[in-house]
Amino acid sequence: MAETTFTNAPQILEPFKGVKRVTLEEYFTSGHRTCQGCESALVMKLMVKASGPRTIVLGSTGCMYVANTTYYTTPWVVPWMHTQLGSSGSAALGTAAGLKALMKKGRMRAEPINVIAFCGDGGGADMGLGAISATLTHKEYNSLILLYDNESYANTDIQLSGSTPYGANTTFSPPGSVKRIIHTRWKKNTAGMLAAGHPECRYVATVCASYAVEMMNKVRRALTIGGPTFIHSLDPCPKGWDYDPMLSHELGELAVETGIFPLYEVEDGVVRHYGKTKAIVEGRPRKPVREYLLKQGRFAHFTEEDLGYFQAKVDEMWDKWEIPGVIPFWKESAAKK
Ligand SMILES: Cc1ncc(C[n+]2csc(CCOP(=O)(O)OP(=O)(O)O)c2C)c(N)n1
Numbered sequence: 650m651a652e653t654t655f656t657n658a659p660q661i662l663e664p665f666k667g668v669k670r671v672t673l674e675e676y677f678t679s680g681h682r683t684c685q686g687c688e689s690a691l692v693m694k695l696m697v698k699a700s701g702p703r704t705i706v707l708g709s710t711g712c713m714y715v716a717n718t719t720y721y722t723t724p725w726v727v728p729w730m731h732t733q734l735g736s737s738g739s740a741a742l743g744t745a746a747g748l749k750a751l752m753k754k755g756r757m758r759a760e761p762i763n764v765i766a767f768c769g770d771g772g773g774a775d776m777g778l779g780a781i782s783a784t785l786t787h788k789e790y791n792s793l794i795l796l797y798d799n800e801s802y803a804n805t806d807i808q809l810s811g812s813t814p815y816g817a818n819t820t821f822s823p824p825g826s827v828k829r830i831i832h833t834r835w836k837k838n839t840a841g842m843l844a845a846g847h848p849e850c851r852y853v854a855t856v857c858a859s860y861a862v863e864m865m866n867k868v869r870r871a872l873t874i875g876g877p878t879f880i881h882s883l884d885p886c887p888k889g890w891d892y893d894p895m896l897s898h899e900l901g902e903l904a905v906e907t908g909i910f911p912l913y914e915v916e917d918g919v920v921r922h923y924g925k926t927k928a929i930v931e932g933r934p935r936k937p938v939r940e941y942l943l944k945q946g947r948f949a950h951f952t953e954e955d956l957g958y959f960q961a962k963v964d965e966m967w968d969k970w971e972i973p974g975v976i977p978f979w980k981e982s983a984a985k986k
């Protein structure tokens with residue numbers, strides 16, 4: 650039997666050419682209880698709108714599990730399954746392998762079915778990083794792992810994660826009168842690390858739902874290219890970041906325009922900055938980070954010195970990194986500057 654008769658082949662999903670071409674069908678609808686202005690809920694909606702109806706969604710514990718599957722209610726129209734907090738990688742791999750085996754045995758019709766496993770930053774960038782890494786080495790199974798990064802363990806009341814920005818006020822890092830900055834570590838570079846370290850993974854991208862069509866098209870690209878793929882989404886969170894919910898969209902834009910969260914995709918080893926980030930790489934000035942930080946209560950304790958430190962770290966990412974905003978290695982000549 651030819652391989653193609655039983656493998657779960659990738660779906661071919663052409664990019665949406667503009668917002669008017671986006672399909673009207675929704676596969677994540679009413680029935681969830683996320684906070685007003687929750688960008689992670691928007692990411693779920695756009696992610697599955699992009700993938701279409703022949704999709705299985707798996708998700709680890711966190712806001713996008715708890716608030717989306719309250720007893721007897723759910724917004725999911727497509728099949729959905731919860732998985733343990735650190736297990737998005739294993740759930741993606743197991744489901745993709747299961748589908749392939751069932752199709753091979755003739756127990757299921759052989760048709761392309763998308764497998765998407767999402768995780769939060771706590772579940773994906775911290776606890777489940779090993780399982781994601783393992784999945785990204787298995788090129789024979791098609792799956793997309795989407796990390797929705799609200800920059801804290803939000804569901805359990807905003808504890809800091811490896812993805813929490815420097816200095817942010819969380820329940821684990823409240824600023825005090827003796828020590829103002831409790832969280833002194835710089836945010837983990839998850840997408841860059843996974844892209845650099847997994848030669849069998851053909852596609853890694855960063856996205857932000859403030860740029861919805863581009864975001865959906867990255868999901869479509871990941872699913873079309875096949876194999877294990879990874880997308881990192883930055884999601885403003887009104888509760889954890891402490892701002893008026895009406896600012897969610899604007900904060901996503903500012904994260905990109907200040908250069909704090911660069912948008913790029915890495916396909917077969919080729920890095921391509923896109924959107925506003927591409928313009929920055931080509932010379933457009935970045936907005937000062939204070940425009941982003943001072944709109945959020947979690948940075949309300951920042952002094953001019955703290956803002957200066959944050960700005961300098963972001964400048965370094967742009968001025969010194971070998972591939973701006975992607976891989977944190979410097980040429981020796983840049984280190985001497
Ligand atoms: C092994 C394990 N440890 C702790 C918990 C408790 N817990 C449930 S959700 C959650 C936060 C997860 O954070 P993240 O993955 O960032 O998702 P978010 O809540 O921010 O959406 C924690 C710690 C758990 N469910 N399982």
Ligand code: SF4
Nearest residue numbers: 683684687712886888
């Ligand atoms: S705490 Fe943040 S991520 Fe969780 S539901 Fe509320 S806005 Fe969304």
Ligand SMILES: [Mg+2]
Nearest residue numbers: 769770801803
């Ligand atoms: Mg989180």
